Amino acid sequence: DAKTTQPTSMDCAEGRAANLPCNHSTISGNEYVYWYRQIHSQGPQYIIHGLKNNETNEMASLIITEDRKSSTLILPHATLRDTAVYYCIVRVEVKAAGNKLTFGGGTRVLVKP
Amino acid sequence: KAGVTQTPRYLIKTRGQQVTLSCSPISGHRSVSWYQQTPGQGLQFLFEYFSETQRNKGNFPGRFSGRQFSNSRSEMNVSTLELGDSALYLCASAGGTDDTDTQYFGPGTRLTVL
Numbered sequence: 001d002a003k004t005t006q007p008t009s010m011d012c013a014e015g016r017a018a019n020l021p022c023n024h025s026t027i028s029g030n031e032y033v034y035w036y037r038q039i040h041s042q043g044p045q046y047i048i049h050g051l052k053n054n055e056t057n058e059m060a061s062l063i064i065t066e067d068r069k070s071s072t073l074i075l076p077h078a079t080l081r082d083t084a085v086y087y088c089i090v091r092v093e094v095k096a097a098g099n100k101l102t103f104g105g106g107t108r109v110l111v112k113p
Numbered sequence: 114k115a116g117v118t119q120t121p122r123y124l125i126k127t128r129g130q131q132v133t134l135s136c137s138p139i140s141g142h143r144s145v146s147w148y149q150q151t152p153g154q155g156l157q158f159l160f161e162y163f164s165e166t167q168r169n170k171g172n173f174p175g176r177f178s179g180r181q182f183s184n185s186r187s188e189m190n191v192s193t194l195e196l197g198d199s200a201l202y203l204c205a206s207a208g209g210t211d212d213t214d215t216q217y218f219g220p221g222t223r224l225t226v227l
Contacts, residue, residue, distance in 0.1 A: 036218075043220050046215050046217060099168070104155075
């Protein structure tokens with residue numbers, strides 16, 4: 001799976017949008033971008049994933065650049081409960097490699113009042 | 114649907130003992146993956162089981178093993194425990210057949226080895 005690079009930490013203000021960048025410059029054509037978050041000592045929570053189109057769900061939006069070398073997760077209105085470690089993961093489609101997620105260090109996001 | 118459940122949630126063992134952790138996947142899911150999380154190494158993939166067969170394996174010693182039952186429930190076993198095995202062990206389930214198979218994680222079992 002391609003390697004990802006994320007900022008170690010970032011702060012954002014409650015009620016504002018949080019934009020979390022991720023670099024995956026070696027991504028291959030059959031690799032998807034996944035985002036998970038982990039609130040302290042809980043199991044990671046799935047947020048969103050995409051291949052090349054932008055995606056939106058009730059939690060967040062995922063913007064993938066046209067060359068697919070980077071992406072941004074957007075939390076539209078951050079709340080204190082969004083404080084967590086956010087992981088950007090690139091993974092091959094299941095039929096090629098089964099289910100395996102390779103986690104990096106993630107971005108520690110602190111939402112401040 | 115009920116989420117992924119793991120038992121026990123907390124466990125204390127001593128060096129040299131062995132331990133078995135259990136994971137019940139989301140109903141209908143056939144893939145179960147196990148991960149280890151430590152402060153030093155982060156989240157690392159252990160192995161994945163699909164339809165009772167190991168489909169994927171991470172880079173862990175043979176002391177770590179697992180199995181999956183016909184109802185998709187899975188267990189992982191760690192033999193001859195070492196202090197470094199103290200960790201949060203996470204289980205994740207997925208349908209197992211779609212190309213974009215999303216994994217959903219359980220709350221984890223926190224293992225402390227003394």
